[in-house]
Amino acid sequence: MTKLERAAPILFGLLALGAWQAAVMLLHVPPYIVPGPAAIIVAFWADKAGLLEALLSTLTVTFTALFLSAILGMVLALAMAASRLARAVIQPWAVVLQVTPVVAIAPLIILWVNNPFFALVVCAVIVAFFPVLSNTATGLAATPPELVDLFKLNGAKRWQILFWLRLPAALPYFLAGLRIAGTLALVGAVVAEFVAGSGGFASGLAYRILEAGYRLEIPRMFAALTLLALAGIAIYATLGFLSAAILRRHGDV
Amino acid sequence: MVRLERVSRRFGDVTALDQIDLAVGQHEFVALLGPSGCGKSTLLRLLAGLDAPDLGQVSWAAGQAPAAGDIGYVFQDATLLPWASAAENVYLPLRLRGIDRQQSAPDVKRALARLGLQGFENAKPRALSGGMRMRVSIARALVSRPQLLLMDEPFAALDEFTRHRLQEDLRGLWREGASTIVFVTHSIYEAAFLASRILVMTPRPGRLAGEIKGDNSLSRTDPAYASLVSEITDMLHAVMPL
Numbered sequence: 001m002t003k004l005e006r007a008a009p010i011l012f013g014l015l016a017l018g019a020w021q022a023a024v025m026l027l028h029v030p031p032y033i034v035p036g037p038a039a040i041i042v043a044f045w046a047d048k049a050g051l052l053e054a055l056l057s058t059l060t061v062t063f064t065a066l067f068l069s070a071i072l073g074m075v076l077a078l079a080m081a082a083s084r085l086a087r088a089v090i091q092p093w094a095v096v097l098q099v100t101p102v103v104a105i106a107p108l109i110i111l112w113v114n115n116p117f118f119a120l121v122v123c124a125v126i127v128a129f130f131p132v133l134s135n136t137a138t139g140l141a142a143t144p145p146e147l148v149d150l151f152k153l154n155g156a157k158r159w160q161i162l163f164w165l166r167l168p169a170a171l172p173y174f175l176a177g178l179r180i181a182g183t184l185a186l187v188g189a190v191v192a193e194f195v196a197g198s199g200g201f202a203s204g205l206a207y208r209i210l211e212a213g214y215r216l217e218i219p220r221m222f223a224a225l226t227l228l229a230l231a232g233i234a235i236y237a238t239l240g241f242l243s244a245a246i247l248r249r250h251g252d253v
Numbered sequence: 254m255v256r257l258e259r260v261s262r263r264f265g266d267v268t269a270l271d272q273i274d275l276a277v278g279q280h281e282f283v284a285l286l287g288p289s290g291c292g293k294s295t296l297l298r299l300l301a302g303l304d305a306p307d308l309g310q311v312s313w314a315a316g317q318a319p320a321a322g323d324i325g326y327v328f329q330d331a332t333l334l335p336w337a338s339a340a341e342n343v344y345l346p347l348r349l350r351g352i353d354r355q356q357s358a359p360d361v362k363r364a365l366a367r368l369g370l371q372g373f374e375n376a377k378p379r380a381l382s383g384g385m386r387m388r389v390s391i392a393r394a395l396v397s398r399p400q401l402l403l404m405d406e407p408f409a410a411l412d413e414f415t416r417h418r419l420q421e422d423l424r425g426l427w428r429e430g431a432s433t434i435v436f437v438t439h440s441i442y443e444a445a446f447l448a449s450r451i452l453v454m455t456p457r458p459g460r461l462a463g464e465i466k467g468d469n470s471l472s473r474t475d476p477a478y479a480s481l482v483s484e485i486t487d488m489l490h491a492v493m494p495l
């Protein structure tokens with residue numbers, strides 16, 4: 001990447017923000033309809049502690065869900081690779097969970113799971129585990145057949161082929177799935193918070209957005225939205241760096 | 254040692270091997286020579302037990318059926334574990350048979366050195382050239398001292414210098430060792446230089462067209478080597494008229 005290519009997204013962002021601020025000021029748009037960036041920053045500053053606390057709450061749900069999704073997706077993929085029966089059982093239900101909109105099942109989950117924190121985590125896991133599962137399963141199946149032959153020629157047991165060959169071969173696929181799962185976990189957490197609304201355990205960013213909406217504090221709403229977007233970008237970028245570093249050590253790139 | 258009887262193998266409409274009759278005796282060095290796509294790799298896979306014939310059978314002499322690790326296989330591509338170092342890749346066949354890492358370290362080192370890879374023990378495959386990767390995969394096949402060594406065009410990707418050295422080495426290895434070798438190649442010169450017995454295959458569907466007795470003690474400049482080469486060439490042209 002050249003210097004210009006690296007700076008381009010930031011320059012573009014600043015330019016867009018400037019144009020936005022100018023448009024709001026020149027057209028005299030009231031801040032309760034569309035606030036300018038300056039108003040959003042002011043609103044953020046005014047409720048800094050509350051918003052950051054909300055962000056932390058949402059991120060806690062997100063990372064717990066991401067962690068569980070990684071384990072669940074990996075374990076299910078391994079089970080599917082180890083046994084055709086397991087594959088036949090797991091695959092259709094994984095797809096069912098994937099195609100069911102989480103908004104539609106979140107109320108039920110929130111009703112069933114007593115602990116509000118875990119209710120949110122379960123919703124986020126339902127959204128996030130699928131890319132880990134399907135990517136890892138693809139990777140496990142995509143192992144070069146000659147290597148499988150080599151293992152067989154030397155009398156490898158099935159578990160050795162799975163854990164010494166297929167699993168490490170699937171690592172790049174798993175990491176690619178994890179990266180998608182990271183942003184999906186955030187989306188799942190926020191959707192679940194929205195559904196849960198003020199149902200007693202409201203503390204995440206989504207609740208701040210709802211609350212600000214009710215009170216017509218539109219700049220604060222935008223501030224919360226902005227935090228959410230930044231969190232999403234940060235998660236995506238961090239997982240990207242992480243997986244590149246792991247793959248470099250692993251020897252795949 | 255092993256015998257193929259009227260062995261055929263089809264893939265859909267493609268007949269890869271058609272009625273192959275072949276017996277490989279102990280301590281032979283057989284070169285399989287034939288045009289691309291005639292079923293040479295398929296034949297090796299049948300010998301290794303990695304694939305089964307549609308018709309006919311593969312049978313082993315009493316007491317000589319291979320156990321795990323008795324067959325060394327060099328694939329057409331290097332097929333190394335990308336996350337493992339050269340030494341770990343060579344150790345793999347021993348590891349799979351439960352042999353201790355410490356105990357096999359000298360064997361691994363020797364196998365790598367034999368292929369001119371000393372100093373690259375800890376290099377990952379991506380840090381090696383194509384030819385070096387191929388040599389690692391040859392070392393991996395040799396490290397377990399297999400009774401039967403199946404090699405699928407192992408030297409095709411190497412430069413002429415390395416190839417000559419490795420051909421010389423392989424001949425030496427065969428002469429001093431107890432291995433039986435079946436060696437697939439496109440090269441008449443290679444077959445003439447290496448093999449004690451040269452089998453020529455027809456274009457698909459692959460059949461055995463003929464057999465020539467080789468002499469793998471000749472040097473490349475020996476007139477007898479030249480006449481062996483021309484004998485093989487004649488047979489190849491008889492099978493595939495220009």
Ligand SMILES: Nc1ncnc2c1ncn2[C@@H]1O[C@H](COP(=O)(O)OP(=O)(O)OP(=O)(O)O)[C@@H](O)[C@H]1O
Binds near residue numbers: 264287294457
């Ligand atoms: N797994 C497979 N599925 C379908 N067709 C196959 C398979 N393996 C081999 N074939 C077909 O069988 C024929 C012989 O293949 P094989 O790989 O044995 O040829 P080869 O003599 O080794 O060729 P080359 O010298 O190019 O490596 C080819 O036409 C190939 O397309």
Ligand SMILES: [Mg+2]
Binds near residue numbers: 294
């Ligand atoms: Mg081949």
